[in-house]
Amino acid sequence: MNIYPRLFDEIRPHWKLLVGSLGFSVLMAAMEMVPASLTRPLIDDAIYGKDWPLLKMLAMSLMVALIFRTISHWARMIFTGLLAHRVLYQVRTKLYEHLQSLSLSFYQNKRTGQIMSRVTNDVAVLEQFIVEGIRESAVNVLRVVIIVAILFHTNWQLTLLTLIPTVPLIWFTRLFQKRIGVSYRQMRRRLADMNSILSDTIGGIRVVQIFGQEEFEAEKFRTKGREFAAAGNATQSMQALYMPSVALAFGAGQVIVWLYGGHEVLQNRLSPGALVMFSGYVSQFYAPVQTLANSANLFANTSASAERIYEILDTEPDIRSQEEPKPMPEMQGSIDLENVSFGYDSSENSIEGLNLHIEPGQMVGLVGPSGSGKSTLVSLITRFYDVKDGAVKIDGHDIREVDLKDLRSNISVVPQEAYLFHGTIRDNIAYGRPDAPFEDVMEAARGANAHDFIMRLSDGYDTHVGERGTKLSGGERQRISIARAILDNPRILILDEATSAVDTESEVAIQTALDRLMLGRTTLAIAHRLSTVKNADKLVVMEQGRIVEEGTHDELITLEDGLYKRLVEMQTKLGSEEAE
Template identity: 35%
Template sequence: MARNKKHLERFQYTQDQAIEKPFNWKQLLRLLKYLRPYTKKLLPIAITAMLVSTLVRMFVPVLIGSVAIDSAIADKDVPFLTWLVIGISLMYLISYAGNNLRIKYVNILGQNVIYDLRRHLFTHVQRLSHRFFDTKSAGSILVRIMNDINSLQELFTNGIINVLMDIVLLTGIVVLLFALSPKLAIAILIVLPLMFYISTKLRRNIRRSWQTVRIEQSKLNSHLNESLQGMRITQAFAQEDENAEYFEGINTSNFNAWKEASRKSAMFRPFVEMSNAIGTVILLAYGAYLILEGDVTVGTFVTFSIYLGMFWEPISRLGQMYNQLLMAMAASERIFEFLDEQPNVKEKEDAIELKSMNGHIEFDRVKFAYDAERIAIPDLSLEIKQGETVALVGHTGSGKSTIANLISRFYDPTEGEVRIDGIDLRDAKIDSIRSRISVVLQDTFIFSGDIMENIRFGRPEASDEEVKEAARVVGADEFIDRLPNGYRTEVEERGNILSAGERQLLSFARALLADPSILILDEATSSIDTETEMKIQEALNRLLKNRTAIMIAHRLSTIREADKIFVLENGKVLEHGSHEELMEREGEYYELVKSQFQMLDAI
């Protein structure tokens, strides 16, 4: 219940924030720029087809009323009437062909735009810094790339061309109505100002409602993503009922938001139908009077009645289109929010391409803070020489992983410099840095696909033999050979069919296949049993030769052979040296080793 209450409080806050935003016409124009690549081929064909079918529809009523009824039927000219029927039939066939072409090409156009927009957003998000992913849930990112972009599909596949078609149709009908009978035209169109006033009043409320829908959908997707990934924890603590109750609160808010938005959007069509009814009554009453007075003919009256039915249809569609536009604007606000997000780690225009990397690392008076309240490194200077294997140890929060992230340039220092081979990382191209650094994390991520593809992820151009050699070096080939299809065994999302140790071995093979100059092992052996760890240690002793390696480990037995060990506390180096040197000093490292052995003895 407490979680549901907090959710409702957050909902109220985000709703109030969304309401204050005005309609952004610049944003609409920005959205329409995605049509630009198709303005030379697809768009002209679609517009031409639309104009042909619309113009045919527009002039057929004149032929029926003023020509067929007032001329051919009134004069009892059967041959002329026959040719007129044939001509009108051919015009309808032309209109049908035009509509088919319009629908075909606007759908192609719309799908291409949606494809481009989704690709642009995904590519952009991939280039954002780690700080962005620190503050955004996977669910909220997913809803932008999938749901919000899907909301634009109707706008691009039908909306834009339909708006042009309806504007052309309405303009043409109004002109023709006034050309046929100004008096009758004014009479039946007198309800338009009232319709305009009511629809204007509805706009803001409808837009607010669709903004709220987008917010609630994002929350729902975020919670679903989190719940599914954490299902084992939920079941382990028997919290299914609590989780279902929390989901009920979010789902109810989403349901209520959709219901309110749909209710307000549905209000427009009844107003259109009411206006149509009023116009029809005026046409019957006043039109009959004008016929009796001799001001209009029966043919003109029939033409007016046809146009009246055609007139309110595009107005109704424009109303629906406006609702679609509001939905699209609510979605595009959220899409452009991500597209306007700039990486915190920026690449200079004249950045250097690192052709090679020796692996000499320097931290020169580096300061780093995740935010104003989280200063991870107050002032750090250290040197890791080329080919050295260095271990970083310390309690949780001492800055070990932060140092590794700065070396990979996932973050930039707040002050000072991080240099590799004497080059400030901020002066180098990001891809050229990361392509020569392999990172093995504690939480190994395995992609859907087969074993071979997962290992090859570190170097896509590697041959099958190179992949198998990397697996053999780290000892992963033993369990891979036992799998049903060996290296072609399909693994599920996140590698759920594999044990934690097996996933870790695959990540080792992936990192080593990339042939890095610098290898970072962040708690990489934490999920591996002692026997497997010994095998990996033997392999690493061979593979780390002439490579710089940074090892982060709580299990101190894994770092005994390191050339140098840095003991960290609150982002500062308390002491450093080899295992033997630090043990002789009986300082902080000595106490850490001693406490771990005492724990093992207790076990």
């Protein structure tokens, strides 16, 4: 894939900065050549000619060139910096926005560390591309051409001789870059490995410590660290060989100039001034050649990073609104699943031929053994995944036809694992309605039976919850999550084990809150503790991706050999044993 046209598309909107950057670079390169070009008249005419006014004039010219060089040096850095960082900003933001639109299935097949490194490291490579790839390459080609032209004009035999060291220089640089590229890639991979170990074990530090696996994790980290160090050493020793060798080539070029050029001067075929000028240009000549020889490597690096970036940008979300979606601003809240089948991968279906009808405003309890597909069913209603077969309909509309935003803005989910964001309690409750008045936030917290514990915290609603809410207890997190749903005031409310992490006393309190919350809206409550959904208008019992029983508690409890009856009996037995 040729990604360069696309990269230039990113740069095009900032073409003025690019022109500024290139323009000042050319000016700077030109000013860099002035001192060498003045050496000939300085030595031959002013010094040997004992011409003091000319000497002053030439010195003035040198100073002017120096000032212009300084100004253009400053300006080109400003322009290039602005250009690079605008492009980085634009690409990063585009990536992040696109990531937000991608479906769950994308995230389940990628490691967080990988995605993060694309947004941070790979985008950073573009800066190098703009600075070295575009700006320096353009200017270096110009430098080399101009210098070679001047040298040839002065003395073509000497020029050919001084070009000799460029052959090994180019060859050696390309070889070096190929080798060192391998080590750099190795280092990047090891760094990514160390990052994933870090994020994994910091997130799970309690598990690490309680199972006494510090040494095991440290050894994993040390192994990657050693490999990183080895790759780092390899690059260092290559650099150690390369840098002095380059200096050797440069030096050899100068030796040739002085030896052959000096001989020419002795033969009176070249003036001393011309020789000094020659030497000055030669010293400015090798560095751009070296950079140009290196650019193949730079372009390869850029391609690799850009490909990783565009791989994400080109991933279409599986789930999105169709071209002209049906608007659904006023949702009533009836839910229909018609012959729905779904599987996370091609092998096995987690939901199989499922039919379900829920009336607007109904409260439905969803029960069944672990892994029977309850959470999966919920993910289909919120359209985190699309069904493989059949259809999910809300108010009679296939949810694939309605605007995804309308659909989700009418549904709230209190998930199995409450997820809080870094920030205050207030921000977390108001997550779905950031402009909600504080009164409403408190009202929602009261409804979730969270207000009292929040008021006991030192900063009340302004208390920071820590990353993922780790400064709160599991039950507290869950109540914040319920308050968030209450404040959102959805038409359809989905509770996935909403009271699983709270004690019996809070559960009773939350249950009353939930009862209040459920009034007037369609509610689907998943529960392991069957007592919490006993009063549901309808109970749906799932087993292995199918609905096996449906009815009220009173109906299901009378079914001989029914799954629900068995589950209730087991829980009652456990309950009474606990009570004893």
